[in-house]
Amino acid sequence: MRGCHRKVPGLLKVAAKATRGVVKTLLVKSGGILGQEGLQTVRASLFAPDMKNDFFQHIQVPRGMCVAARRKMQQDTPQINVPVARRADTHESTEVRLAIVTCADAAMLPAALCALWSVSRRMLKSPAEYYLVTSGLESSEIAAAADFFSAAGAKVRMLNCDTHRLEDRQMGRFSQATLMRLSLATILPEDLDRVLYIDADVLAQGDVGPLLAMPLGGKAFGAVEDIAATGNPAGKADRLPLHRRRIGLPEGAPYFNAGCLLLDWQAVTASDLLERARRLVFDRPDLPFFDQDALNLVGQGDWLPLDQRWNRVVNRRGRVTSSILVHFAGARKPWKAGAGSLRRAYAPVYRRVLAHTIWRNFCDPLDFHERFATLPPRLALRLSGFA
Numbered sequence: 001m002r003g004c005h006r007k008v009p010g011l012l013k014v015a016a017k018a019t020r021g022v023v024k025t026l027l028v029k030s031g032g033i034l035g036q037e038g039l040q041t042v043r044a045s046l047f048a049p050d051m052k053n054d055f056f057q058h059i060q061v062p063r064g065m066c067v068a069a070r071r072k073m074q075q076d077t078p079q080i081n082v083p084v085a086r087r088a089d090t091h092e093s094t095e096v097r098l099a100i101v102t103c104a105d106a107a108m109l110p111a112a113l114c115a116l117w118s119v120s121r122r123m124l125k126s127p128a129e130y131y132l133v134t135s136g137l138e139s140s141e142i143a144a145a146a147d148f149f150s151a152a153g154a155k156v157r158m159l160n161c162d163t164h165r166l167e168d169r170q171m172g173r174f175s176q177a178t179l180m181r182l183s184l185a186t187i188l189p190e191d192l193d194r195v196l197y198i199d200a201d202v203l204a205q206g207d208v209g210p211l212l213a214m215p216l217g218g219k220a221f222g223a224v225e226d227i228a229a230t231g232n233p234a235g236k237a238d239r240l241p242l243h244r245r246r247i248g249l250p251e252g253a254p255y256f257n258a259g260c261l262l263l264d265w266q267a268v269t270a271s272d273l274l275e276r277a278r279r280l281v282f283d284r285p286d287l288p289f290f291d292q293d294a295l296n297l298v299g300q301g302d303w304l305p306l307d308q309r310w311n312r313v314v315n316r317r318g319r320v321t322s323s324i325l326v327h328f329a330g331a332r333k334p335w336k337a338g339a340g341s342l343r344r345a346y347a348p349v350y351r352r353v354l355a356h357t358i359w360r361n362f363c364d365p366l367d368f369h370e371r372f373a374t375l376p377p378r379l380a381l382r383l384s385g386f387a
Helices: 004-029 031-046 051-057 067-076 109-120 139-152 176-186 240-247 265-271 273-283 291-298 347-353 368-373 375-383
Strands: 098-104 129-134 156-160 194-198 202-204 221-225 256-264 303-306 325-327
Touching: 098 109, 098 176, 109 129, 109 139, 109 202, 109 347, 129 176, 139 156, 176 194, 176 273, 176 291, 194 265, 240 291, 256 265, 256 291, 256 303, 256 325, 265 273, 273 291, 368 375
Parallel strands: 098 129, 098 194, 129 156, 221 303
Antiparallel strands: 194 256, 202 325, 221 256
16 A cells, blocks of 8 residues: 555546546537537636636545545645635725515515525625515514524515505416515615615525626616517517517517616605506506506606516526526526426425425425436536536
8 A cells, every 4th residue: 555645636627537538528518508608607617727726726635544644635736726716794994775576475486586596696796785674474474584693694674565556456476575666765765875686586606796796877777678579490580579569668668577677766766766666566557567657657768678687587498607697587487397497407406496495395396207317407506506
């Protein structure tokens, strides 16, 4: 066994080379899911010149290894400084107040917990306040949500929405919780500067700090244009002109998805934008998408188009791993069986996050067929660092 410590670094290098070869093969197989931009990003991070150093940095040295071998590995492995994420409850004082908020009723509460969890765990530099606006929750659900955030190390304030303001409104497949965002001006603090609203069925795959710091060019809010409303990959006719005429938008006016809104809070409250949209919802029962249509009507000309990566609606042909915020808009949710392979690829995330809560059965398990159908997108998500 003499001299074995000299062979350890060489053996590890051989193992690293073999591992990288396997990863290259998997990348080729996952190219259709990652997309060109995502594929290049993963390749750059995996096969950079200092990849071997990063590989050795994360190898645990066996306790039984002799001192000479330990010193040899330390000499071959330069120290790498990894930035540490800063929690929202430990940030330094700042004059700019940033807030991230989502709304949920009892049915969407587990998804909302996952949404705020995903944002808070990836916030690196921008300190923000977190708010969860709810309605109609049992005391046990409120206590369980508080325990969840405490265990996750996230400081989230739970606020109740007055359901009387929502009035009695038949909304089909939509929940009345979607109207809670129109009451935010009466719930959130008045002295906020920026508010990032996200739907409960949104997950963050990266840091939203750059979005919160983005200039709005004098507009009241920023939003992402709704691609699903302007056409679809199946080649069907453009649906936006018909939708414009139906709700009363001018010809050629852009239409945004309201699942992610970056609000200049002082401008929004000064213009009474949310309250005007709330009144319009009940004055116009013919609006197909309720509050989203109302916000498009009252906010036309006063919103800044944002890049698609800030609200990427996940569909069967979407390339989502390069996006920061992914949105599971529509009736097919990733936690429900039969939602499609790309959406169901996110099911393990919900199951893992909620595993030790009262909502451990919120997400349907992947069946035999779904395990194989979702394998490529799940692999792509794992390679991108999200799942």
